[in-house]
Amino acid sequence: MEDVAIIDLFFRRTENAISEMLIRYERLFVSLAKNILNNEQDIEECVNDAMLDIWNSIPPHKPRSLAAYGCSVVRNRALDKYRYLCAQKRVPDACSALISELDECIGHNDVEEQIDKIELCHSINLFLDSLDKLNRIIFVKRYFFVMSIKEIAEETKLSENAVSVRLSRMRDKLRCCLEERGAFS
Amino acid sequence: MNSNDIFSAISYIDDEYINEALQKNTRFKPVLRWIGIAACFVFSVASISLFWSLQNNGGMVETSQDPSSSFSSPPTSATTSHSGNLTQQTPQSGIPNWYKPGSLTVRTLTYKKNMIKFLADTSVPKPRVLPLDTSNNMPHFMNSSSNSEISLPSTANFSQCYDANLLLIDPSSQVPGHEKCSGLFYNTETREIICLSSLLKNQIDHNFHINVLGFNRRLNRCSFTTGQKAYCYDFGSKKLIKLPQCVADTETKAGMIINVSDDGRYIMALDVTDDSKPAALKIVDIDSDNIQAQHIYDYENEYYEPYKRLSFSPQGYFLVYATPPADEYSYVGTASGVWRMRDLNTGTEWQGKGIIIRFISNEKAVVVKTNDGARVYNTTNGVDITDSINLKAWEKSEVVTKVSGNKKSGYKTKISLTSLLPGGKTEVVKQAVDAYYISGEYLYTYTTGDAHIECLSLDTGRSFKVSVDSNYVEQTSNLQKECLIYHYIYRSDDGTRILMRFSTGEKIKEDDVAEYKENYIDLGNEKLDELFDSMSCLADMEDFVKDGLNFPSDKLDGRAPHFEFFSGDGYSALIMFKGFYNSDYCFWFVEDYRDKTFSFYIKYSMTNYALGNYYKHSDRPYRKKLSSSADSAKTKAVFDFLPTSNDNVDLGKYYVNSKFDSIKLWGDILKSDRLLNAINNSYVYDYENKSQDGSVMGYDFYDTEKLKEIIDIVLKKPTKAWVSLEGERETKGCKKQYQISMLAGPYNTDYEISIFKLANGKGMAFIDSQYRTLDNKEYQRLLDIYKELCNDAKGQYGQYIVG
Structure with missing residues (x-):
């Protein structure tokens, strides 16, 4: 079933909307959650919670892209779960290496004030807009979908080294971008 | 602002960027990360955990009928009149004398019949969402001997099984009467729930979740953490004993890896720093009333993946761990991997090298696969006793398992014994089974539809069978038409009991595209194992290539596989591009007439080639004897319909002294123009x-x-x-x-x-x-x-x- 038809089911409050969405996107959602959580029960819980979030948010929200919207919701749920697990400290940090990569995007000066999240997101969108298509795909695959360098290399047909180099350059560029926009004092 | 904020903000990037990254390819392979592997250590389940389905189905809950029981009971209203089965079977013709444990009984867990019908009638089986619709249809188990009924919420799931009896119920299972509890066990012998939350409600802070670490049957003790504290509960004396802080949560640690010995007696705790580096390794033995932590090792500021290098011996007498090598990274799990073996009773240690195959003679010796073949070492001092000990054939062999199949037809495991001796042969022990469990020389197997579990001696090849409850056979056979079935075999420590249960997974039905993608485009590690295993020369791949090319490419989103062929001087190569035409990333199948070998390589980039390795045995290359019928002209004729490759690297030239020298090849390619x-x-x-x-x-x-x-x-x-x-x-x-x-x-x-x-x-x-x-x-x-x-x-x- 196409996205438009599924969204229509949500608007008509037909429960088939969830099963149709799962038929179309379950693998994608599970894969995304798996890249962050990697525990089958947590992943399942995360996708189920995300489905409930989507059910509760459509309507009034009418996403332009069901896949992208679903991915955002699943990613947020997965990160919530991940943070919960990290807070418990019963598991090693699955994403810590990846998050530490993003440390490079932060200036080393003291932060005088926390910037608004919307502004930060806007800056990241502007940064993404400034990238060429391949680099943008690499960045999104790495930091949105939390894919490994190896997976990205395979999918983009670049060497792992090339992907690493490109990511390193993009992190540098993102840092500059955020600094320019006053993200850091 | 910190990196977490950026990571969070990335969730809200514009849809168009997400869609852009999703275009053409929405495939995301599962990635093993620390968390997954560490979890495997903590929750090691003796079954094919590889295929653990995402779906919840089934579970069980106690309904203790004995008010004087020391264990907590849920309200009687939680029980229902529905019936199900928990049955126990013994061998039909007695236990043979060679089976050292002396007896073997098999118990199985099954679902209530109307539950099965519901699953079978569902066009696209999604057992995971069943609980939403079946709150009034709880599955049940029943012990046939006493005819007592046991109610089970369909949301119940298990995360561990101890001694083929005590099932640890997932805390999110919503067991009636225990909705807010954690640390829930189900005793399948007494049909009681053991609820740590209830038992310890006046002794621990009830606000915290109880994470069970392990259970030791001999000591009748269970270890767990709650909040920032760790405890051991003695079910016999009903004493709650505090565990050292090193296995508990603290504000100062970034995280930790916990590993518990199979018998639950020892707990290993490894601190992990903020930047995912290991710090201190400690051991806690719960076999005393004054439990102390034993300091084992301090890791320096080194990036090191310790989860790959930590394990207990099966009986828990020894700890195997590794320290970072000085000059190079040689992983434990390879023939050059260095590790330390510590006697947990005496604290003595020795250093070894190679792949630990198995402990033998009540863990007095260990068989290790080294670059010099199989060696046997005294476990207490590391002395090489290879020449002074007579090993049986199976002890000098490695059990190799290979999974084949797909989501349409299901998966089967082939089990082989490969001799570790030079030129050692491989003997197929079981051609295709659905579930297996190995303990010492005994291999227990089950296949859906069979009326029995088979126990086979790897030493002698003799076997006997124990019948399985007919309800279990019937249920799983019926469900198999609609779902994938995953069986779980748990064996008791003394080898006298087996507990078997099952779960279901989604089955691909009419969707031939999915099957094709699994075989040609996704081509995961297990598929590669299966593919290479079934071929002994390029001509054997003719049907595979033709079937791959004949599939309607318009169904494949532009990702149809592509093949090329090259006939070189003394070798022929078939090159497979799995969905990316002209990509640098491709597979090379090479038959070499000079040394009569058939090999499989992966080309990652213009300069980077590697000899492929078996997924589950990283030291074993995809390289084997070439079929005697293979010859250059014949192979060339078979593949004359393929385009000729321009990429004509003689990979066989770089296989010297049983090793593929990818660095030399890399240098040569860079040096050339x-x-x-x-x-x-x-x-x-x-x-x-x-x-x-x-x-x-x-x-x-x-x-x-x-x-x-x-x-x-x-x-x-x-x-x-x-x-x-x-x-x-x-x-x-x-x-x-x-x-x-x-x-x-x-x-x-x-x-x-x-x-x-x-x-x-x-x-x-x-x-x-x-x-x-x-x-x-x-x-x-x-x-x-x-x-x-x-x-x-x-x-x-x-x-x-x-x-």
């Missing part, structure tokens, strides 16, 4: 002379003569001088001075040549992920060339701010 001829763009980056605002400048350049000279100097040393550095090592004490970046080939693969200044003033070269130190003359000349390149390029062509 292949890379130079394929360069599309090249840039030089000047890290030495940054601009006033600290930016690094980069310049286009087209001087291939200087580039050639750089490559010549850098590759002057034999390739054995090159090392691949990991993680932070590459930046430790190194200062990058200049970098050349070349985009080459049809997909602009990025090749880098850089020079670094080390802390001791010496130079280091980096090319395409490999490093080597430079002598002073080489270093100076390279600096000069790089400077000239930068000066010449400045102002002539494009220049960029790199960072």
